[in-house]
Amino acid sequence: MKKANQPVRLNTMKQQKRYEEQVNKELDSKNQVHGVNERWNKIKKAMNKAATSIDSKIIKKMSWFDDECKAELQKRNEVRLNAIKEIQKNPEKNTQNKGKKQKHY
Known part of the structure; x- marks a missing residue:
């Protein structure tokens, strides 16, 4: 069965x-609705019903992005934030090499 909440x-x-x-x-349809929320729900329901009734390929966006990807992304962000905090804690450590001339090869 096709899921209505997936992109079509x-x-x-x-x-x-x-x-x-x-x-x-x-x-x-003859059922008129008056409130904004009621209208929106009617539109949403109509779109979902139409999407599930036609023969179309239903895809799931980013199906490759699973829990493992989320965990690795979280680790990467933590390492990056720790590096930024370290630079902010010790700014003199990062400016020591700025006065040295660079070697040109």
Whole structure:
């Protein structure tokens, strides 16, 4: 079963047209809503229903970005923040080499 909360890729003009027609059909129903939240929920429901009813390829964005990637990214950020804190703690250590002339080869 297709999940409604996943992004939908409409590969052809035919699929795009069917999607648009389905959404319009849902929105043209006789049940009129008056509040902003009610209108938004009706639009969202119409879009999700249309997306699950057409034959389209449903993709999941960034399926490769899993818990292992998140952990490695967190480690990298911690190391970077620690390096920045160390530089801020000891600024004289980082300015010692600024007075030396660079060798040109």
